[in-house]
Every structure is written in C-alpha cells, then in structure tokens.
Amino acid sequence: MTTTEVPVDVRRWWALAAVATAQLMIGIDLTIMNIALPSVQRSLQMSDPTRQWVITLFALGYGGLLLVGGRMTDLIGRRRALLIGLTGFAAASALGGAATGPAMLLTGRALQGAAGALLTPAVLATLAASFPLPAERGKAFGIYGTAMGSASGLGVLVGGVLTEYLDWRWCMFVNLPVAALAAAGVGYAVRPVPRVPGVRIDVVGAVLGTVGLMALTYGFARAEPDGWGAPTTFGSVIAGVVLLVAFISTQTRVRTPLLPLRVVLDRRRGGSYLAVFSLAIGMFAALFFLTFYLQNIRHYSPVRAGVGFLPLTVGLMAGVRAVSPLLAKAPVRSLICPGLLTIAAGLALLGLLRADSSYWFNVLPVFLLVGLGTGWVLVTANSTATLGAGPDSAVAGAMVMTSQQVGASLGTALLSTVAGTVAAHSGAVHGFNVASLGAAGFLCVAALAVYWVLSERSPDHSRWKVPSRSVRR
Numbered sequence: 243m244t245t246t247e248v249p250v251d252v253r254r255w256w257a258l259a260a261v262a263t264a265q266l267m268i269g270i271d272l273t274i275m276n277i278a279l280p281s282v283q284r285s286l287q288m289s290d291p292t293r294q295w296v297i298t299l300f301a302l303g304y305g306g307l308l309l310v311g312g313r314m315t316d317l318i319g320r321r322r323a324l325l326i327g328l329t330g331f332a333a334a335s336a337l338g339g340a341a342t343g344p345a346m347l348l349t350g351r352a353l354q355g356a357a358g359a360l361l362t363p364a365v366l367a368t369l370a371a372s373f374p375l376p377a378e379r380g381k382a383f384g385i386y387g388t389a390m391g392s393a394s395g396l397g398v399l400v401g402g403v404l405t406e407y408l409d410w411r412w413c414m415f416v417n418l419p420v421a422a423l424a425a426a427g428v429g430y431a432v433r434p435v436p437r438v439p440g441v442r443i444d445v446v447g448a449v450l451g452t453v454g455l456m457a458l459t460y461g462f463a464r465a466e467p468d469g470w471g472a473p474t475t476f477g478s479v480i481a482g483v484v485l486l487v488a489f490i491s492t493q494t495r496v497r498t499p500l501l502p503l504r505v506v507l508d509r510r511r512g513g514s515y516l517a518v519f520s521l522a523i524g525m526f527a528a529l530f531f532l533t534f535y536l537q538n539i540r541h542y543s544p545v546r547a548g549v550g551f552l553p554l555t556v557g558l559m560a561g562v563r564a565v566s567p568l569l570a571k572a573p574v575r576s577l578i579c580p581g582l583l584t585i586a587a588g589l590a591l592l593g594l595l596r597a598d599s600s601y602w603f604n605v606l607p608v609f610l611l612v613g614l615g616t617g618w619v620l621v622t623a624n625s626t627a628t629l630g631a632g633p634d635s636a637v638a639g640a641m642v643m644t645s646q647q648v649g650a651s652l653g654t655a656l657l658s659t660v661a662g663t664v665a666a667h668s669g670a671v672h673g674f675n676v677a678s679l680g681a682a683g684f685l686c687v688a689a690l691a692v693y694w695v696l697s698e699r700s701p702d703h704s705r706w707k708v709p710s711r712s713v714r715r
Contacts, residue, residue: 253430253431253432253433254372254373254378254382254431256427256430256431257368257372257427257428257431257432258369258372258373258382258385258386259427259431260324260424260425260426260427260428260430260431260432261324261364261365261368261369261386261424261427261428261432262365262385262386262388262389263389263420263423263424263427264324264327264328264361264365264421264424264428265361265362265365265386265389265390265393266389266390266392266393266396266420267331267417267420267421267424268304268331268358268361268362268393269389269390269392269393269394269396269397270393270394270396270397270400271300271335271354271358271397271417272300272301272304272393272394272397273393273394273397273398273401273529274397274398274400274401274404274413275296275297275300275351275401275410275413276297276397276398276401276533277398277401277402277405277544277547277548278401278404278405278410278413279293279296279297281405281409281410282296282347282410285410286341286343286344286347287344288344291467292344292348294463294467295348295351296347296348296351297463298459298460298463299348299351299352299355300351300352300354300355300358301355301459301463301647301651302352302355302456302459302460303351303352303353303354303355303356303358303359304354304355304356304358304359304362304643304647305355305359305455305456305459305643305644305647305648305651306355306359306452306453306455306456306459307355307356307359307360307452308359308362308363308455308640308641308643308644308647309448309451309452309455309500309501309637309640309641309644310359310443310448310451310452310500311323311327311359311360311361311362311363311364311636311640312363312367312636312637312638312639312640312641313443313444313448313500313636313637314360314363314443315360315363315364315367315636316437316633316636316637317437317443318437319434319435319436319437320364320367320368320371320432320435320636321428321432321433321434321435322434323360323361323363323364324361324364324365324368324425324428324432325425325428325429326360327357327358327360327361327364328357328361328421328424328425328428329421329425330353330356330357330360331354331357331358331361331417331421332417332418332421332422332425333353334350334351334353334354334356334357335350335354335414335415335416335417335418335421336350336414336415336418337349337350337353338350338351338354338414339411339412339413339414339415340411341411350414354417362639362640362643363636363637363639363640363643364636365386365639366624366627366628366635366636366638366639366640366642367628367635367636367639368432369382369383369386369628370628370629370631370635370639371435371635376569376570377570379569379570379625379629380565380566380567380568380569380570380621380625381566383566383569383621383624383625384562384563384565384566384621385562386621386624387558387562387617387620387621387624388558388559388562388617390620390624391555391558391562391613391616391617391620392554392555392558392559394525394526394529394554395529395548395551395552395554395555395613396551396555398529398533398547398548398551399545399548399549399551399552400413400416400548401413401544401548402543402544402545402547402548403544403545403548404416405544406543406544406545407545442497442498443500444492444493444496444498444499444500446492446496447489447492447493447496447499447500447501448500450485450486450488450489450492451485451486451489451500451501453485454481454482454483454484454485454486454488454489455482455486455644455647455648456482457478457479457481457482457485458478458479458482458483458486458648458651459482459647459648459651460474460478460482461474461475461476461477461478461479461480461481461482462479462651462652462654462655463651463655464478465655465656465658465659466654466655466658466659466662469659470659489501490503500637501637501641502634502637504634505631505634505637505638505641506641509695509696509697510574510626510627510629510696511626511627511631511638511641512695513574513575513578513626513692513695513696514574514578514622514623514624514626514627514642515623515627515641515642515645516645516688516691516692516695517578517581517582517619517622517623517688517692518619518620518623518642518645518646518649519645519646519648519649520582520649520684520685520688520689520692521581521582521585521615521616521619521620521623521646521649521685522645522646522647522648522649522650522653523649523650523652523653523656523657523681523684523685524582524585524586524588524589524612524653524681524682524684524685525585525612525616525650526649526650526653526654527589527653527654527657527677527678527681528585528588528589528592528608528612528678528681529551529554530654530657530658531592531657531661531674531677531678532550532551532592532605532608532609533547534670534674535595535605535671535674536550536605538670539597539670539671540601550601550605550609551609553606553609553610553613554609554610554612554613554616555613556609556610556613557609557610557611557612557613557614557616557617558613558614558616558617559613559617560610560613560614560617561581561584561613561614561615561616561617561618561621562617562618562620562621564614564618565577565581565617565618565621565622566621569621569622569625573696574622574626574696575692575693575696575697577618577622578618578619578622578623578626578692578696579689579690579692579693580615580618581614581615581616581617581618581619581622582615582619582685582686582688582689582692583615583685583686583689584611584614584615584618585611585612585615585616585619585685586615586681586682586683586685586686586689587611587615587682588607588608588609588610588611588612588614588615589608589612589678589679589681589682589685590678590679590682591604591607591608591611592608592674592675592678593674593675593676593678593679593682594675595608595671595674595675595678596671597669597671623642624639624642627639627641627642653681657677657678657680657681658677660673660676660677660680661673661674661676661677664676664677
C-alpha cells in the first residue's frame with residue numbers, strides 16, 4: 243500500500259452499528275430519567291434540591307470531561323477507549339439501578355457521564371477513520387446523526403414506558419444489555435490501531451478545562467431554580483468563564499495541549515461548532531417546553547407524551563436522508579445554514595402555540611421542523627468537524643459534543659428564565675411563546691454568523707479527494 247492509499251476495513255459497517263448503538267445509549271440517558279424523577283424521589287426519599295442532581299450530575303460529568311476523553315482516546319487507542327467506556331457505562335448503570343439511597347444513585351449518574359465522555363470522542367474518531375471516502379462518509383454520519391439526534395425524544399418515550407409499566411430502576415438497568423451488545427460489536431469490528439505517537443495528557447489544561455466546563459454547566463443548570471442573581475448561579479458562571487480563559491491561555495504555551503487551538507481556529511470546524519452550539523439552544527428549548535406543555539398543560543400521561551415526541555425522530559430521519567448524499571456535492575455553509583433556519587421556523591410555530599391548540603395541526607409541525615433541521619445540521623457538522631483532522635480526530639469530535647452540551651445548558655437556562663418571567667404575569671403558555679420566538683430570532687442570527695465563518699475559502703467535502711482506495715481483508 244502506498245502512502246496515498248486509504249485503508250478501508252470490510253467490517254466498517256459493523257463498526258458503525260456498534261458505535262452508533264453506544265452513542266444512542268448515551269443520548270437516551272441524557273433525558274431518560276426526566277420523566278422518572280417523581281418516582282425516583284418517592285422511592286429514595288429525595289429532597290427537591292437533591293432530585294435535580296440526578297440530571298445535573300450526568301451533564302456535569304459528560305460535558306466537563308469530553309475534551310479529556312478525546313485526548314485519552316488518542317493515548318490508549320480508539321478500540322480500547324470504546325471498550326473501557328462501554329464497560330464503565332454499564333457498571334455505573336448497574337450501580338445507579340441498584341441504589342439504596344440518593345448518594346448511590348447520584349454516584350452512578352456521575353460515573354455514567356464520565357464513561358460517556360470517554361465513549362463519544364472514541365465513537366467519532368472511529369467513524370472518521372473508518373469512512374474516509376466522501377460517498378460512504380455521508381451515509382455513515384447520516385446513520386450516526388440519526389442515532390444521536392433521535393436519542394432525546396426516544397429517552398422521553400423509553401423513560402415514560404419503563405417508569406409506568408415496570409420501575410424507574412429499569413431506566414438504568416436497560417443500559418446493561420445495550421452496552422453488552424455494543425461491546426460485542428466493537429470487539430468484532432473495530433480493529434486495534436497504533437496509538438497516536440507523542441500524546442501526553444496536559445494535566446494543567448485538563449484541570450482548568452474540566453473544572454471550567456463543569457462550573458459553567460452547573461451555573462446554567464442552577465439559573466432556572468435559583469435565579470441568575472443567586473451566588474450559586476453567577477458565581478459558578480463567572481468562575482467557569484475565568485477558568486476557561488485561563489485554559490485557552492495555557493493551550494498556546496504547552497507542547498502537547500489538551501485542545502490544540504488549530505482545531506477550533508480552522509474555519510470549517512469553527513463554523514461547525516458554532517452551528518451545533520446554536521442548534522442545541524433551539525432544539526433543547528423546544529424539547530423542554532414541549533415536554534412541559536404536553537404533560538402540564540395538556541395533561542398527557544408520560545407514555546402518551548413520549549409517543550407525542552416520535553414525529554421529532556421522523557423529521558430527523560428525513561433530514562438525515564436528505565442531506566447525507568449532498569455532503570460530497572455541496573459547500574458546507576449551503577447545507578448547515580438552511581438546517582438552522584428550519585429549526586428557527588419550528589420555534590416560530592411554537593411561539594404561536596395556545597393552551598387549546600391541536601396536537602396534529604400545531605404541535606406536530608413543530609416536531610417535524612425541529613427534527614428536520616436538527617438532522618440536517620448534525621450530520622453535516624459532525625462529518626465536517628472530523629474531516630481531515632488526522633491525529634486530532636478524537637479531540638475535534640469531542641468539541642462537537644462539548645459545543646452541544648454548553649449550548650443546551652445555556653439555552654435551557656436563558657429561555658427558561660425568559661419563559662418563567664413572562665409566565666408570572668401572562669401565563670405559562672405565553673411564556674413559552676415569547677421564549678420560543680426569541681430562540682427563533684437567535685437561530686436566524688446564528689445562521690448568518692455561520693454563513694460568514696464558513697466562507698468560500700473554507701474547504702468542504704466537495705473538495706475533499708481521496709487519491710486511491712485499498713480494501714483490508
């Protein structure tokens with residue numbers, strides 16, 4: 243094989259199935275416990291403040307450790323990172339499901355987040371390495387995008403079904419067979435590769451970056467229950483910003499940075515991160531508001547509310563199917579920006595919702611538009627961020643999910659505050675309306691910003707050529 247040939251593993255589609263299953267499991271666990279929280283609180287006799295930590299600790303462990311997980315993937319290798327991450331996630335799920343008290347469950351949720359932070363960068367690095375050819379890359383990232391994007395809606399549905407018909411503990415135990423299946427697929431299909439040479443863990447950067455992201459995520463999570471003026475909120479946000487500024491400063495001076503700045507300064511990748519950050523603000527706001535609307539305003543049962551979310555997955559699959567063949571043909575900005583505007587259109591419709599609105603004529607179109615735009619953007623951004631990243635593939639992929647986690651936390655905090663403030667004077671539904679219209683306007687501005695960042699000078703899939711191909715048997 244010459245130096246210009248790209249090795250293509252015949253087991254790559256099995257590898258895709260395994261890593262997509264792993265990412266689907268992680269995504270579902272971001273929301274599966276939401277509906278189960280009242281049952282968890284009664285079962286373990288949790289206080290109201292403690293209850294919220296079931297959600298927050300997972301987000302803190304996952305969002306805060308993604309960059310470290312990306313560098314660890316380079317250090318120990320993709321296959322080993324996948325197997326360790328899956329084993330850790332299963333063990334943490336078993337611990338949480340068997341919880342006899344709040345501390346045991348919270349420990350399990352935090353460890354789930356940490357294991358997920360190792361898994362996701364390894365998943366994206368595996369996809370980037372296994373599918374270098376443009377035509378196959380679009381299909382592979384389309385399947386991955388479907389798994390990742392549909393996970394939130396499926397989490398609500400699965401959580402509702404398991405809680406209503408079995409027990410909340412199955413929201414944790416269900417991960418054990420899924421992780422075992424994914425691990426078997428990884429063991430069969432993902433071949434060991436040499437570790438990236440010269441990798442070292444930037445300890446100072448890891449501490450600054452991890453604590454900074456965790457502080458920022460925690461501050462945003464406390465904004466809605468405690469208010470922006472509470473010390474726990476503004477103190478955490480300020481500390482997070484200061485630590486992240488210090489983190490960026492250290493990355494310019496160390497020999498082996500945790501996050502090489504060339505990754506985020508590349509316009510193609512930078513535009514993708516901005517797009518995913520913006521998408522998360524809009525998508526998670528829609529999920530948050532519609533979950534509350536269906537259950538608290540329309541009084542849907544958990545299972546019925548979960549079923550009501552299924553059109554989100556339908557729209558997402560349609561977006562994935564439409565954009566995947568275009569990755570190798572069109573400039574990145576002509577793909578990402580229409581996706582952001584489609585989500586904005588869905589949020590604008592959400593801004594017109596009333597307490598007695600019809601699900602079929604008023605809620606269903608919101609799910610379809612938000613899902614369509616999400617699938618469109620996620621596939622393009624994930625593929626673009628790791629395109630040609632070489633040894634930086636794991637870290638480049640980790641930054642995608644870091645952008646999403648920060649965007650989701652910030653969006654939920656800001657828009658919940660706006661909705662709550664308006665609702666205090668004009669009712670809950672009007673609060674949703676105002677916040678949703680604000681999110682729609684933000685996404686329109688974000689689409690313009692992404693269009694500018696992804697200038698014509700930025701390389702894209704349509705210009706990415708692979709000289710030749712050899713098949714490894």
